[in-house]
Amino acid sequence: MGGAMSAAQLSAAQGAERAAPRLSVDLADSEGPVMRGANGALYGLSDDGVPSDAALEPLKVTSISQKPEGGAQHPNGDAITVSKSFFRNGGGEINVMMQDIYAKWPYEDLGIDDYLPKVDKIAKEVSAAPNSDRFVYIPFNEPDQIWYNLGVADQATYEKNRDRFFQDWKTVYQRIRAIDPDARIAGPNEAAYHTRLLTDFLAFAERENVLPQIMTWHELGSGSLRDFQGHYDNYRSIEHELGIAPLKINIDEYANRRDLSVPGQLVQWVSMFERNKVYGNMAYWDAAGNLSGHVVRSNIPNGGWWLFRWYAGLTGDTVKVTPPQANTIDTLQGLASYDTKRRQAQVVLGGAAGDADVVVRSVYRKVFGSSVTATVAEAAWSGYEGAHAAPQVLKRVKLKVAKDGTVTVPLTGMRKMSAYRVVLNPAGSGTPAAPSVPWSASYEAEDAAITGGQVYTQGTVSNANGYAASGTKDVGSLNTASSKVDFTVSVPRTGTYDLGILYGNQSGTPATQKLSVDGGTATTVTYPSTENWTYRALKTVPVSLTAGSHTLTLAKDSKEVTLDRVDLTASTTPSARYEATLADISGKPAYDYGSSAGTGTGTLRLGSGDKAVFDVYAPSDGYYTLTSRASAAVKLSLHGQSVTAPPDRALRLYLVAGNNRVTATGSGVGLRSLDVSGAGSSSGTLAFEGADATLAGGARLESSTYASAGSYIGWLGNSAGSTAQFTVDAPKAGRYMLVISYANNDRRDNGHAYNTDIVSRTADVTVGDTTRKVTFKNTWSWDDYWTVGVPVDLKKGANAVTFANASAWAPNIDRVELAPVLG
Numbered sequence: 001m002g003g004a005m006s007a008a009q010l011s012a013a014q015g016a017e018r019a020a021p022r023l024s025v026d027l028a029d030s031e032g033p034v035m036r037g038a039n040g041a042l043y044g045l046s047d048d049g050v051p052s053d054a055a056l057e058p059l060k061v062t063s064i065s066q067k068p069e070g071g072a073q074h075p076n077g078d079a080i081t082v083s084k085s086f087f088r089n090g091g092g093e094i095n096v097m098m099q100d101i102y103a104k105w106p107y108e109d110l111g112i113d114d115y116l117p118k119v120d121k122i123a124k125e126v127s128a129a130p131n132s133d134r135f136v137y138i139p140f141n142e143p144d145q146i147w148y149n150l151g152v153a154d155q156a157t158y159e160k161n162r163d164r165f166f167q168d169w170k171t172v173y174q175r176i177r178a179i180d181p182d183a184r185i186a187g188p189n190e191a192a193y194h195t196r197l198l199t200d201f202l203a204f205a206e207r208e209n210v211l212p213q214i215m216t217w218h219e220l221g222s223g224s225l226r227d228f229q230g231h232y233d234n235y236r237s238i239e240h241e242l243g244i245a246p247l248k249i250n251i252d253e254y255a256n257r258r259d260l261s262v263p264g265q266l267v268q269w270v271s272m273f274e275r276n277k278v279y280g281n282m283a284y285w286d287a288a289g290n291l292s293g294h295v296v297r298s299n300i301p302n303g304g305w306w307l308f309r310w311y312a313g314l315t316g317d318t319v320k321v322t323p324p325q326a327n328t329i330d331t332l333q334g335l336a337s338y339d340t341k342r343r344q345a346q347v348v349l350g351g352a353a354g355d356a357d358v359v360v361r362s363v364y365r366k367v368f369g370s371s372v373t374a375t376v377a378e379a380a381w382s383g384y385e386g387a388h389a390a391p392q393v394l395k396r397v398k399l400k401v402a403k404d405g406t407v408t409v410p411l412t413g414m415r416k417m418s419a420y421r422v423v424l425n426p427a428g429s430g431t432p433a434a435p436s437v438p439w440s441a442s443y444e445a446e447d448a449a450i451t452g453g454q455v456y457t458q459g460t461v462s463n464a465n466g467y468a469a470s471g472t473k474d475v476g477s478l479n480t481a482s483s484k485v486d487f488t489v490s491v492p493r494t495g496t497y498d499l500g501i502l503y504g505n506q507s508g509t510p511a512t513q514k515l516s517v518d519g520g521t522a523t524t525v526t527y528p529s530t531e532n533w534t535y536r537a538l539k540t541v542p543v544s545l546t547a548g549s550h551t552l553t554l555a556k557d558s559k560e561v562t563l564d565r566v567d568l569t570a571s572t573t574p575s576a577r578y579e580a581t582l583a584d585i586s587g588k589p590a591y592d593y594g595s596s597a598g599t600g601t602g603t604l605r606l607g608s609g610d611k612a613v614f615d616v617y618a619p620s621d622g623y624y625t626l627t628s629r630a631s632a633a634v635k636l637s638l639h640g641q642s643v644t645a646p647p648d649r650a651l652r653l654y655l656v657a658g659n660n661r662v663t664a665t666g667s668g669v670g671l672r673s674l675d676v677s678g679a680g681s682s683s684g685t686l687a688f689e690g691a692d693a694t695l696a697g698g699a700r701l702e703s704s705t706y707a708s709a710g711s712y713i714g715w716l717g718n719s720a721g722s723t724a725q726f727t728v729d730a731p732k733a734g735r736y737m738l739v740i741s742y743a744n745n746d747r748r749d750n751g752h753a754y755n756t757d758i759v760s761r762t763a764d765v766t767v768g769d770t771t772r773k774v775t776f777k778n779t780w781s782w783d784d785y786w787t788v789g790v791p792v793d794l795k796k797g798a799n800a801v802t803f804a805n806a807s808a809w810a811p812n813i814d815r816v817e818l819a820p821v822l823g
Helices: 007-018 053-059 079-088 112-128 155-179 195-207 224-242 263-275 303-312
Strands: 022-033 040-042 063-066 093-097 135-138 184-190 214-219 248-254 279-282 317-322 333-339 344-350 354-361 371-379 392-400 407-414 419-426 440-444 449-451 454-457 473-476 484-491 495-504 511-517 523-527 537-545 548-556 562-570 575-579 584-586 590-592 603-606 611-618 622-630 634-638 641-645 650-655 658-665 669-681 686-689 694-696 700-703 711-714 723-730 734-743 761-767 770-776 786-794 797-804 812-820
Touching (some): 053 079, 053 303, 053 658, 063 248, 079 093, 112 155, 155 195, 184 195, 184 248, 214 224, 224 248, 224 263, 248 263, 263 303, 263 317, 263 333, 263 419, 303 371, 354 419, 392 407, 407 419, 440 484, 511 537, 575 611, 603 611, 611 622, 611 669, 734 761, 761 786, 770 786, 797 812
Parallel strands (some): 022 354, 040 063, 040 279, 063 093, 093 135, 214 248
Antiparallel strands (some): 022 317, 333 344, 354 407, 371 419, 440 562, 449 484, 473 562, 511 523, 584 611, 590 603, 603 669, 611 658, 634 641, 634 658, 700 711, 734 786, 734 812, 761 797
């Protein structure tokens, strides 16, 4: 039937077109206590101190997978060695990948008789280790492919291979138990889910009394986001049919390269594992020691780190979340928690672009009252090696609870690679402060005018192990004298803007491009090295622009750089407000929502013995202003220094680049937030170049155009007499931060198919009578200098600060800086 639409019909049709997809959360439908099982990593730790304690502790990691001590598969990541930092930072359990004792990949098949003495050695070492009850033995890795070929289609061949594997499983299982009677053993640890094998394996293992305590398999395809729920349900049905009580499950390798570091991808994996209450360790596709691509350098968070920090902050029970499309690849997904004691609900979601409504049901008035405050924040993608400041708060708003007990929080303009957190708490009197969100716009390199370069496609569903790229494309091969990319941009007002450049640099040294505006005088942009051309990092530089349209040109200078995307953001003074009611706590503080002023999230009432721990981000080493918003003075502890913080009075404290854990204590104090501002001032610090040190035993000064003063200390260590000593004249006694600028590109090529086997170096740092071993992660090249911060105690007057390593080479030292924690 033809004819024009009436006005009413047109309005209804347009309304239907505009209807945003809904992610529904039901606070009355509990899934059980928050488990945080999906935050693990394979080779997430490489050494004691890589990643740093401040980067590791906040994530509350429940399990990691590492190689046995002395394993030849990789140069570092030994389970017992890294257990020291893992356990002191609240880690759960360590899976020991026993076959990583072998050097080759796939593992050389020398027969079970060759393997058994290795099994004995591993079991003896693990059973004798401190906290041995928190280790898990994984005897075989991907036996469906390696050694046994259990995924073969031919049934007769499968049965022959299966029977050999089952006999070896029984032999190794019993061998471990003979040495470590209380051992927890996990398996069979397939590369992919196989109903046939698991059915046979469980029946055999039950019959022969060699059932694993933990069931493991891998989910390593983009299809897992669609298929995992079916795998899980099928596995539980097999257990039920065989009369086996449900085993703990650890998907001890999950996700692809395109997922790692990307909050919007990771939230899809985490939500499906958490709702099923299974554990998961992210895969090890690149380098060890960065929690599978979520810690920049050793201490700096990226966007993925903040996603896992939010995950670690969920409390109470998880509750049912109904996404617009269940079990569908690359769609809006989420998880949610509900804590009745805190009167707090949190929703973490992402994976889709555009608008969506978060509809929270069963918001009971007896818990929340008639109104709630909703706080919305974004964790964006900053690349694998791009620093990410504390997530931007996008919205603080009071909302009425509808008669049917629902609260709807509309989200607009979501970005596909970002994750978002929505926090609901009772609304008190007053109005929450509106967040200041600076103007920002993004421009894809592949959409710009390209000269002497090529567009490449990365990280798609069909190429899931490609690296993540914004819009799945980037621009590379910018390697000719005329290579450049011209971005057409437009800004709303005249002023200074931060230009964030997502790039890659595998040239082996810092690379440069020339940046010009509208063809004007060019300035130099220097890009630190990255692991490879597509292992994305973030470089931010200021540009001055008048209102309107401009052409920003990035042209080749020295070396080659790949470009993914640029972001223009109106420059503001760096600042963040950390909500006390969302901090980590110990003790039993009370949650008071009588006032919605400030962050809108209420007040944490600290009693004697209570603590609130804030994860405070600093863009660089230096002094910042920290202000406690509280009813009375609190004590702040940072880097081993405690200071009294009167309410609303600024303190000047030294923060290291990346994450800083700041602890607040008080008795009878209402704490609303910790406010932090500044860009990292060096005023008041004591700085020493490599040339200022006294060198001995072969350590010598070497020239370098990349070092801060043109030289660095090289050939340090590898004998007891090789040392570098700085004499520091401290103006006062107390706790200082020693910040060491260093370079290290030590590597051990183990011939692995895809891992980059970088090696950390160490130095024994002696100050007075105290010596501490400090670990220095690989910096990707000998010409890139990173920093590590170490708290030390200095006496007033002359102090000797000595670097040494009697048994191995120390890193190259560029310069050191010392600063009182309280400035």
